[in-house]
Amino acid sequence: MKHAPRLSEQSHDVQGMLKSGFGWLKSSRFWLLTIRDGCEDQARAWLSRLVDSKLVVSAKCIAKGKTKPEASIEEAVSVAFSFAGLKKLGCTEAETHPFPTAFSSGMGSALRQDLLRDAPRDEWRWSDVEGADGRQTVHILVAQWWVLGATARMEEPDPAVFVVRTVENNPCSFADKDGGLREPFGFRDGLAQPVIRDLREEEGAALRQARKDAGQFYEDRVVEPGEFILGYRNEYDELTYCPNVNEWPQSGDRFTLNGSYLAVRQIEQYVDAFRQFEAANDQQTCERLMGRRKDGMPLGWQGPLGSNSAADAFRYRVEDANGFVCPKGAHIRRSNPRDSLGIDVQSSIKSSKLHRLLRRGRPYREKTEAGDREGIFFIACNADLERQFEFIHQRWLQNPRFGALDKQDDPIVGSQPSGRTFTVPGSPSGSEVTLASFTGARGGGYFFLPGIAALKFIAEGRAGAKLGPMHRLEAAAS
Amino acid sequence: MLEIVRQQMICIVAPGWTGGAEVSKQLHDALDALLDDVAMVHFASIGLLPALAGAPNQQPVLVLELAVEEGFRPYDLLYRLVYHHDGAMWALFGSMVAPGVAVPTAKDKQQLLSQLMSWHSIADGGFVGARDRSVRQIKMESDLLEQTRIEARKLKPKYGNDRTAFALALARWAYTNPRFGWAATPAPRSYWRGKGASIGAKLAYPVAAIVLWFVVLGIVWTLPRAYNWFFGEPGHVGRAIEDAVTKTSECLLTISWHGLLAFAVIAFLVWLFLVPLPAQFVSWRRWLNSVQQELDRPTDTLSSLATYAGGWIIGVPLLLAIAACAIAYTFAPLAYALAPDYMHTVIEPKLPKLTGLQITGIAVVAIAAVLGIGTLFYWLNRYFTGLSKKFFHPLEEDVPRAQQIHPSVERCEADLVGGTQHMFSLTELRGPQWWSAWCIRQALRIVTFAGRVFFTQGWLGNAPGIHFGHWHIIDNGRRFLFCSNYDGNFGGYLDDFINGAAVGTTLAWRWTELHPRAPALEGQPGIAKARSFPPTRFVIFRGVKCELRFKSYARDSMLPHLYRFDACNRTVDQINLATGLRDALFGERNEKNDDLIMRAIET
Amino acid sequence: MKLSTYEPDALPPGARSLSYGVFCWLNRHVTVLRALGALLRRWPAIGGRFGLVARASAVKDVLMRTRSFSNTAHAANMVSGDYLIGMDPGPTYSADRDLVHARLAALDVPADSDVEAQRRIKALRGRGAAGFDLIDEYLMWVVFRAMRPLFGAATGAVVAGSVTDASKGDVDEDLQRQYMLEIRYVAGQLLAGSLATLDLRRRAEACGDALQARIDRVTGTIGAAWGVKSSSADIERNAVGLAWISHPVTVQSGALVVQELLGRQKVYDELWSLADKLGEPAVWADPEFRKIVRNHVLELMRFRPIFPLLARDVPRDTEMTTGARQNAGCPGGGKVSLLSIAALFDSRVVPQSGRYCPDRDWGNEDALRYLMFGYGYRQCPARDYAVEILTSALIGLLTLPRLQLARGEGKAIAYDGPLMLCMRMRTT
Structure with a gap:
C-alpha cells in the first residue's frame, strides 16, 4: 500500500508559475512558438538549453528566499505545450491513460467553439489546433517575467526553427503608486486568487496577517492542490487524474505528475468603447459591471483600503441575495459565485471550490499602425479543463440564462452579438443599461504545463533520464 | 401513486x-x-x-x-x-x-x-x-413573463419609486389584458404540492394506517364477546371458533404493539444519536462527520480502510444485534402462543430481570461510553498530527482512461x-x-x-x-x-x-x-x-x-x-419564476407578491 | 377555441379512484339509485340539506328556473370547448340555438335511420351464433347515417379530418370508426364529470384537442355546407359541439335501452312476436307498430336513463322547493344535484311508477315523459329525432332472431367508467 506523492516533497518538480504570479517581476512577455517541420531536434536543443539555464524556476526555488523571494529571483520562465506540440516533440499519449478529450481536441476546434459559446472566430490569429488558414498552430507557450527595466537573460527562440509570435508587456499595468496590477479598463486585477493548501506552508507573518484580514472567510479561498496540480488530492477528496505518455520510462509516477493545464486566451479590450460607456454612465455603473470598485475593494466595502486578503473575503448569500450591492450578472459574481448558487451556504462554498481558476495572465499592449491595442493575455491554471475553465465559461460567463437572468451574458467578456443589456437590481425595481461590446478574443488554446522532470524529458527527446552522456552528445549533434 | x-x-x-x-x-x-x-x-x-x-x-x-x-x-x-x-x-x-x-x-x-x-x-x-405544468401552461406563462417585462419597461418612468403602485399598475394591466384571461385561476398544484405539502399531511397516511390496523384488530377481538352477549353462549364448534378468533386477534394485537414499541425505541435512539447529541457535544458531532467522510472517501487512505474495517467489526454486529433484539421482542407473543411451556421453562430463566430504572441506567452508561470513544478518537487525532498526516494521506490510486x-x-x-x-x-x-x-x-x-x-x-x-x-x-x-x-x-x-x-x-x-x-x-x-x-x-x-x-x-x-x-426551452428556475409571477400578479396584493413582481421584471 | 391546460389531481392519492369507482358502480346499478331516490322522495328535507332534489315537482321547478340554476355546471366537463349545453342564455346562446334548429331541420329521420338499420341488419343476419357487437357494428352506424345531414356535404371532410381526402367521396369506414371513437371519449367526460380520474380526464382532453384540430382544418368546408356567414370561431364552436354531443349520447342511450329490454324477457318476447307477425316490409312501414315501439323505447329509457343525475350551478343565493315543508337554501357559488331518475319514478305524478307500462297515460305531465332529455326551455332540441332514430334501431333488432347477451367469452358488456364500450350479443 504505497502512499501517493506528497506535495511538500515534490515542490522541486512543480513549475513556479503555480506557486506565485511573480508580482515583483513587472515586465512580461509571452512567446507563442510553432516548431517548423524538420526542426524538432533544434527545438529540443533550445528547450534543454533553457532548462539548463535554470530560468525555469520551481516552486521550491521561490520558497527558498523565505521572506523575500524577490531577492533571489530576477527572471522566471515557464514553458507549456499544446497537444499538437507534445505530439510534434515525440510524446504520444498512452492508451491506458490518455489526455482528457478537452485537451486533446484543443480549444481551437469547432466543437469547443460551440461548447464554450464563443462568438465566431474570424479574428483569431492563433490557436492550439490546425484551424482556418492564416491561424497559427501554437506548439509551445513560453511565459517570461523579468524585473522592470532590466534586460532579459533568456535565449530568444530562433526564427529559423520556430514560427515566433510575441505578446508584449503593457508598461502601464504596474503604473500604480501602490504597485498593484491594473488592467486596461482601470481596474485592479489579480486579487481573488485561490490559496493552494500545502503549497503555502510558511507560517510567516504575511500569512497570519492575511488570515486576520479575511476573518472567518479565509477558508473560502483555500483549495486543495489537486484542483490545480495533477496527481494530488482535489476537492472531491480523490487524486487528480494523471495521463501518461508512451515514451515515459519511469514505472511509478506518471508523466503528467506535478503538471497542470493552462487555458490561455488573448483577449483584446476595446478601451475606447469602455471610456465612452464610462462617460455616458457614471463610474458606479462601470464598477457594477465588473462587480468590484476600481481600487479592487468589493462594492459594499466601507472604510479605508484593505489588503488583498480582505478584498477577497466576502460572501453574497446573506447580505446580498438579490444583487442590490453587487448585481447578479456582474463579472466577478459570475466567475466566482461564492455561496450564492447552492441550496445552503456550506454546500455552495463546497461546490464553488470545484470551479476555481488560478490566474496568471498579464495585460499586454500591441503596437499597430492604427495605434495601440491593449488587452489581457489570460492564463488560467487548472487540473480539469472541462470542470473548471469550460464550466465557468459555458455555464456562468457566457450563459444568457445565468441565475434568473434572461438573454444577458457577462457584461465584460460576453460574446452576444448586439443589443447587450445589463440589469442593475435595485429597490423597488432595478434598471437596465445598454452595453457595447468591450472585449474580443484574438486567440486561445489549451496548454499542458509539465513538471520540471517531465520538461527535461521532453527536451531530451526519447532518450529520457536513463541515457548516458554519450547518447546525449549524439542527440545534440544531430 | x-x-x-x-x-x-x-x-x-x-x-x-x-x-x-x-x-x-x-x-x-x-x-x-x-x-x-x-x-x-x-x-x-x-x-x-x-x-x-x-x-x-x-x-x-x-x-x-x-x-x-x-x-x-x-x-x-x-x-x-x-x-x-x-x-x-x-x-x-x-x-x-x-x-x-x-x-x-x-x-x-x-x-x-x-x-x-x-x-x-x-x-x-x-x-x-x-x-404540475402542462406544455401550454409553461408557454403561456413564459409569454406572460415576457409581456410583463415589456410593459414594466414602459411603466417604469411613471412608477419608478413606488413599489405598491407599480405592482398594482402591472396587476391591473394584466387583469384587463384579454390575452391573459386564462391566468385568473391560480396555478394548479397536485396534492403533494398543495394540500399535502405539510409534514402533517405526509405523516397522516402511515399514522392513519397504523390506527386503522389497531382498530380493526380491536373490533375482531370484541366480536366473540359481542356475539355471546347478544345471542348467548354457543355450542362446541362455536366456542372453538371463538377461542381461535380471540387467541389470534390477541396475539396479533400484542405483536403489533410490541413491533410498534420496538420501532419507536429504535427511532428514538437513531434520532438521539443523530440530532441532539451532535448538537450538544462537539466532539461527537465531529467524530460522526469524520466517520461519514471516511466511509465516503473515494481515494483510500489508511484512515478510511481502518474505518471500514471498524464498521465491519463493530458496527455491523451491533446493528445485527439490535435488529435481532427487536425481532425477538416483536415476535415473542407468537412464541408464547405457540409453545408456552418451552418459553416458560427454557427461555425465560435466561432473560435478565431488570427494572425500568436499571435499563435506563445501562442505556445512559452505554451512550456515555460511546461518546467517550468518539471523544478519544478526536483527541488522538488532534494531538498526534504527525501520525495523523500519514494516517490521512491518500494511497496510490489508478483510474484508467x-x-x-x-x-x-x-x-x-x-x-x-x-x-x-x-x-x-x-x-x-x-x-x-x-x-x-x-x-x-x-x-x-x-x-x-x-x-x-x-x-x-x-x-x-x-x-x-x-x-x-x-x-x-x-x-x-x-x-x-x-x-x-x-x-x-x-x-x-x-x-x-x-x-x-x-x-x-x-x-x-x-x-x-x-x-x-x-x-x-x-x-x-x-x-x-x-x-x-x-x-x-x-x-x-x-x-x-x-x-x-x-x-x-x-x-x-x-x-x-x-x-x-x-417543447418550451425554459430552465426550471424560469418556469418557477413564471408561475410565481402569475400567482403574484393575479393574487392578492400584499408585500410578498409585490416584491416578487419587482424581482421578476428586473431583467 | 378552448385551450386545455390540465388540472392535476388535488385530492389525496386513492381518494379519487375510490369515489370514481363508487360513482361508476352506482351508474351501472340503476336500481340502487332508484332506491335512493325513493328515500329522498319520502324525506325530501334530507336531500335538501345536501342540495339534492328527487321529487318530480321539485326537479321540474329547478329545471324551469334557468336564471337561478345555471347550466354552466356542465362547462367544466366540456373538454372540447364551450357549447350550448354549458352556456347561460344570451346572444351567443340564441344564435347557436338557431343554428342547431336549422341543422336539425335538415335531418330526414326516420327514413335515413331505417335504411341504415336495414342495411346493417342484413349484414348481421348471417352471423348467427357468432354474435356481434351492438355498439360497434350496429348502433354507431345507424345513428351516424341518420345524423349525416347535420354536417351535410362536409361530413366526409369532418370524418376524414382534411379537405383533400373528402373529395374522394364516401370516406373509409375505418376512418369513420376512428372519428366516432374519439368523440365518444369527449362525450364520456360529460358523463363522468368532475369525479373522473386524471387519466380519463386527460384522455378526454387529448381527444378534445384532436377534435378541435380536426374541425379547425375543415372550417371553411363546414361553413359552405351550412350556408352560414358566421365567423370561423362561431362555426368551429358549433361544429365541435354538434359533433361530440349528438352521436355518442344517442348511441349510449340506445345501448342502455337494449340492455334494459334484454333484462325484461316478457316484454321482449311480446315485441318480438309482434314484429314476427308483421313480417319484413310491414315492420318498417306500419305506423301503429312504430308507435308501439316508440312508446316502449321511451319507457325503457325511463328505466335506464343515460343521465340519472344532473347538476346545476347556483350563481346567487336562492331557495328551492324540494317538496318538504320548508324550502332548502342554495348558497351562491354552490351546486345542486337533480335525481332525474327519482323524478321519473315519482308516484305523485306517475301513477304506478314502478310498473313497466309503455301505454301509460301521462295526462298533462306528458312533458315529464321526456325528462331524460331535460325539461322546459333548455330541453334537448333533438329530442324527437333521437327517439325516432332509436325506434328504427330497435325495430331493426326486432327483425333478427331472438337475441341475448353473449356471456361466452368473458363479460358481454365492456365498461369504461360509466360508458359502455361494447355490448356483445348473439342469437339464442
Missing part, C-alpha cells in the same frame, strides 16, 4: 432500425410539427442502442424517449401520436412494422399502435422537476448548449440479473416515492435543474437505460448529484456494469474495455463519490441522440 409519475416518462425500444445514423430533415420537421401540435410532450429524443449481445438480429435498436404531461396512460398517448393527421409516427416506425408501405391504412395504424404498445416501457423510476468523451456525444452536447441538455446512458445489469433487477426496482421505487412526496419543489435531494430524469430496465431485465433532460452541463449535473443526492444515485446504479460492446453504427460510441461501477461500502457509501470513476463510467455508457424535441 408512483404509477402516475412513472407514466410520465416512456421509452419505446424498437429493434431492427434500418434507417442509418441520421434522421432526415424531412422526418425531423415532421416529428417537430407532430409533437408541437399534440402539445402533451415536454421532451422527446431518439437514440440508437447497440443490439443485445446474443440477439439474432444485430441491427441497432431505436429508442424513442418521451417525457409527457401528467396523467396520460401510455395507450392514450400513443394513440394520439399514431392517429395524428400528419402520420409522422408512421414515417419513423413504419418500416419496422410493415416495410414498403408509404401511406398507412387504418389497419396499418392499428398494427403500429399495438406494436408500439408491445415495445413501450414506462419508467421504473423517475423524477419530474417542474411538475478518465475524462474521455466520444466526439458524437460531445457534438450532441455542443448542439444543445443553448437549451436543455440531454443524455442517454446504457449499462448492463450485474449478474445474477434477476437479483440486480429486483434490487434496482426497489431502489428506484424509493427514489420515485421520495421525489413525488417529499421533493416537490424541483430539487432532488440537493440537486437542482432536473426536468425529467428516468430509468428503465429493458430487454427483459438485461440492460439498464437512463435518460435525463436537465439544465446545465454534464459535469455540473453529475457534480450536483455527487454532492447533493449521492445515496439515491448510488442505489440506482450500483447493480450495473459496463461490458465491451460494438457501436450501434458507424460513428456511434462503442465500449472497448469493461468498466464497473465504483465500489461501494455498506451499500450506500462511497459509490458515486469516486468522481473520476463514476464520471468515466457514465461517460463511457453515454450515447448520442439523433433527434431532440424541446
